[in-house]
Amino acid sequence: MAYFNDSSKVLMCPGHTDIAPYVANLTSSYSDKSNESSVVATSVFMLVLAAVFFNLNLFSRISNTSAVLNPTARLILTSAVSLFLPVMSYLFSEAKNTPDAAGASKVEEDLPVRARLILTWMLLAELLRKNVEAIPTTAAMQKGYSIIIANANAVAWLGYLVFFNLKGAGRVAVFGILWLLCAAKFVQRVAFTEIGKRSFAYGKNARLLSSYMAEMVKRPPHVQTPTPSQRLEMCNYVVMGEENLMLKPGSHGYELDLDRLTATYGDHIGDHIVTVGKIWALPQQEKKPRLKRLKRLCLSFALFKQLRPRFELLRAATKEETDHCRDLIFQGLCSHDQTDLEVEPGVALFQVLKDEISFLSEYYHSVHPVVLASPYFFVINYITFPVVVFGLCVMTVALAGDGDMPEAIASIGRDNYAISSGIFTLTKCLWRNFFHTPAAFFVIVDISITYLLFIAFVYEQVSEYMVFVFSNWFMVSLLCNYAARPRWRDSTTYRGILRRMSWISSKLSHPSRITLKQFSVLRVSWLSMTLPTTFLPRQAKSSIMERFRLAAYGHDGSPAPPSNGQYVIDHWRRHTDLSCFCESKSVVEVILIWHIATTILEIEYPGRHKAETSSRLVATRLSKYCAYLVVIHPELLPDDREGTERVLEDMKRDLKVAVGGWWAYYTAPERERYNKMMGAPLPDCPADNIHNVVHKGTKLGRKLMEDCRRDERPVWELLADLWVELLVYIAPSGRDEHVKGQEEALVLGGELVTLVWALATHTGVTRPPPTSVVVEDVEGASRPSILA
Template identity: 45%
Template sequence: MAGINSTSPPPPFQVQPPPSAFCDSSSKLLPFVYNLTIFYAEANLRGDEAPLVATSVVMFVLAVLFFILNVFSRSSDVSTILNPTVRLILSTSLSLFLPATSYLFSEAKNAVGQTADLSVRARTILMWMFLVELLRKKVEAILVTAGMHGYSDTIHSASRVVWLGSLVFFNLRSAGKKALYGTLWVLAAAKLVQRFVTVELGKRSFAYGRNPQLLASYMTQMLKLQGQDNHGPAGSDVLKRCNYAVIGEEELKKEAGPKGYKLDELEKAILDTDSSSSVITVGKIWAFAEKDPMLRSDPKLKRLCLSFALFKLLRRRLEEFPITDAEASNCRDLVFKGLWQEGMVGEDAIQVFSDELQFLCEYYHSVLPVVFASPFFFVHNYILFPIIVWAFCILMLISCSNGDVAYALDSFRTDNYVMSGGMLRMARCVLGKVWESLSTPFVFCGVDISITILLILAFAYEEVWEFIVFLLSNWFMVSLLCSHTSTPEWRTHPLLRRIIPSIVSVRNTMNQPKVCFKQFSVLRFSRLSLPLPTREVPEEAKTLIMERLARVSRDAPLSNGMSVLRSAEHRLSIQSHELSWACKSDSIAEVILTWHIATALLDATCRRQRGTRPEDGREAATALSGYCAYLVAFHPKLLPDDKDGTELVHADMKMQLREEMGGWWGYYRSGESERYTKLMQVARTRQEGTTVISKGARLGKVFIDRYKDDARERVWKLLGDLWTEVMLYVAPTSSELHMKAHKEALAEGGEFITVLWAIVTHTGIARPAEPVEAPLRSISISGV
């Protein structure tokens, strides 16, 4: 916000008030505050000026909403992704700012005529317009994938910046005022050019936008050079021989051909054990970690590099580059002969793929430029770029005063009250008057000041937040680790060698995102109970999942739970084969809901028995049961069945439960106890029912009866294994539509099933092929 020229007399229509009318009689503060309040003092709040005042109030509400959501909308301490709902609200708020500010500016400009300098209120509104334009890009995702979007957004942004420039240079007369707002225009234009250049270079770079094409050729040729060794080493030795590229493959000499790029220097790059070569592979980092104290003391760092290499491979699948059988076989050995046999627990193994998914989410939906994070980008973006912008701002200041530097500095200070140290005094004065008297002019003037302060604070917060998140991001850490591995100077220089430990220590003090999922329960849920609870994936569930995946990788059957019921372990201990009827359905949604109801009933029974310790498998079973039911209810597109069919199964189940609870009122008013009692009653009276509710209740009663017969451990062990099997059964994609659904889920940070999808996609694990029905033969009848 800028003040009027203190050396110029007030406009004719503004009568100088007595000094006692304001906070003090300062020759600068008094006319400035008066000029701010004069519009509201003379406005007819019930006449033509009413829309202007109402628009100011709307602007204030939008500013408050934007500031609150902007500050408190981060999902973690180092988040670069905005929740889609929050992003929509923020984008809508910013979009509404433009017509509102345009309307207010036009009316304020017309009030002083075409020849006079802009009033204080008009200049205040002009500053709002600049701040909104600077904030607009902070809520838009940075897309660096070639072909993902056109240039319409850039053209719209450029047209707005040009329009704002015309408002400055054609409406401001004073050199100091023109210099201040010209500086804001330079900053807005520089930010636009910076973003455009960054995105365009990224789209054309083989390290970012064109990386899938290059990596497809890299993997094909690398696997041919490496060969297949089915009886090779295990544990860390497998990882030390892994040639998956972390960074640097874009530096290889390449030649485009009919089957991709020919990489002539690939063999030398991957077989060279010298870590200083251009391509940094997983194997080089794993081998270097054995002799580097920092990497040896913190294994999470080398696993983060593996996550980054896997992210690059999985990104190809999302951009329609298939994963070959040879690659899937190689990755299967890497995961189950390498990672899993290295002594890693299930939690660490799942975290590797969760970090991979986080890279994927940030690549497609980050609102900050972390995708480009590297020492090189840091120097150019946060050191050189600000220097260049400051140089252009100084040039703007000098050009507005016709080259007179002394006059430029003096006019910049004297023509703008905000630059002469009086902004806080002015805000304190106006807000103090609001508190004392609630005078209408000061109330609405306080609204204008509050809007300006909130927008300035939001912009400052965004700039600081971007810098902090950039330094603490996984992308920057991977780049630093690769520099540490390949460049001896990073390990010997007294300053450089302290960078990684310093960042790691700061990251360790912050809340790191946990692998979590949402929970849904038929016994507790109604629309009145939203939002759904979220819980961390239990360590027991992670271990069961990795153990089951390892068995499936060795050709163990993968089913909707039937193989678990027929396994020798459970057949002998609990006669589980007698329950196979609960898995006999073509609909996985029906199987999930049936077993979910049974698990929920058994869990409710166990919680009523105080003093009993949790059995093995219970935590995993209840968590996975709640999450699978959540997928049926809220993300049917992520399940292998047809979306409409899954929704129909869930709708029928809700209708059946409503009928059992006595209608809508009983359904929405009932709690867990009432639903438990009703379902147990259904189990006793409807032994032959075929609905999901009947089968689930009957199955739950079977478990409850066996739980009472001192088979507690065996019952929960069965349910833990079964839910692990079901969770893995639904993870592989059965069509491109399901893969697209996983990609869409990345906008919300991804789902846990997407983590499992990443594992099975890398390793080539799939559901058994469904039998293909023979087409009906057409019979032609002749002679009729």
């Protein structure tokens, strides 16, 4: 690569003849045959890494205000940056020992241009790394101090490279400021972690809430038969300020000062203790649509706090607690006057559940400090802290110039050619010579890497600020301060700010949209990232709510627990002959059988009539979503994972036979698969004697097609009810491994089944206990055995 320093190929930049020596110095490492491959590989790697950072921070967040990053992207970036520091340190050492080309100034001899460029990348990458790591706010999430020590070592090493290798005052000032930002970010993250895990409002909050709820439910209600509005206005679920109730740790939880909560409705609770009831009892004139959305958001926040003990494996809610929460949800929120809610009860309920799961997701996986959001934290972290850092930067510049501030500022341009010549002028010149001079190519690559890293860092700071200000956490904090302080409620300025911020936040977050991944066994794709996404229909929200209400209260005071579809078949008396398709010990088999039948019906009857559109949407979308859970997230289903995988593998094997072999299985379009399945002969025996899931699903599909020829509407209504029943059936679970699976799904934003699981946990709705049968032991004695 000697042509990089070929004097016959010079840069043509009229008026900037000093650019050529700078480019020669920057490309001197490429002309060294001993390390040219490593230098080129490093530039390519850094270009890819910078482009990923740039795309992740810019384009992926234009319509997303969540503080949670995609776990795959976060893992890749964290691993890449972890390997990046030692590799770049080695290349820095190599570049440091490679002298600049002829023409370098005396000041430039202290550290070659290429080494300074690599050091710039290392500092910018370290700044960006802090923004892809989750902030642990509990001791369990932190898992020791190994990560903090590793980050401290990285910051200390970069400080050594900056202050023990650079000699020019201007360079020490510029690189010292970048290092100071790295150190400030590190100190900031450590402060977030330590404050969070030691605070009763954050890290210790789950155990505190367990003690609070155990005492709160013991208090008798003030009204024997409250109206829906009264239930919400008397609700003593704490939104914020419960740390002010703590007296001291006890042998079984914390001892609380519950006397600070009033025993009569409507009395003053305290400026620092805000409950759901206090939020919902705000004056009538404040019941604007956006403030009603904030009230539901505060209810979500209170429910999120009640769900945390389950994720941290402290204890399950007692029957008294679930009964209280069940009445609050179904006889309070879902029975509330629709004109006051401004939305249908089912939509309002799922807004509350979605916001609750969003709080959980951001609490455990946030890369921004939204968990600590409050007006006080905003002033400290986004106003005071930047002022302090700016003061330290000014001090760094002064120390670099030995106290001579004017000389230090002047040396910044004198010692850094890219700054003195103008970075845009340099870039314009290089682009002009991109095809004329070979050396310009790699210089453009190197400068582009620096551009991308710097833009990603600046955008990340702006993004963090916007995510924080318009996060649900900050909205809840603002409303709690608004409810607790009468003088804030009397301020028209504060009310106006609160309404406008609430409007922007609601537009960015889309609280009513619940997305569903769609999977079909008759399609080619089996990869999660390639599956289509749709929204949960409005009718499905209402149907799920009503099914839970039925499971909680029943028709005549006798609850109807969820089933694997048998309850729906019994309810639709004209379809009782379909009950054999629900008779399986494995709910996964039932899901696959009815999914195949629903898919067959969807292809044969593609929704020509508007009359059955809503039921058809519910049936087809929930069918594909449940199949998606079987294939992609078996850990969220009640069956053991190994059993689920066995059923799925058997289904795949039988499906390959049904569609004509492995080639058709992987390449045939949906219509061709459908035709082969419908044309294949089926066993003549009854359905309950068929053990092949594909044959059973096909037989059910043909049966439903016969019913559709007489009347299509009731068939789709039956399927809609059945898929709602199956979703409600698979959601409840109290097993620790199932809770762990739900927690792992939070990093992806939570699944629909996670929302339904949260509703089941709050209301105490469970599946019926497994059936006990009698088996014989080796001595012939009878003993019970659980097979399901």
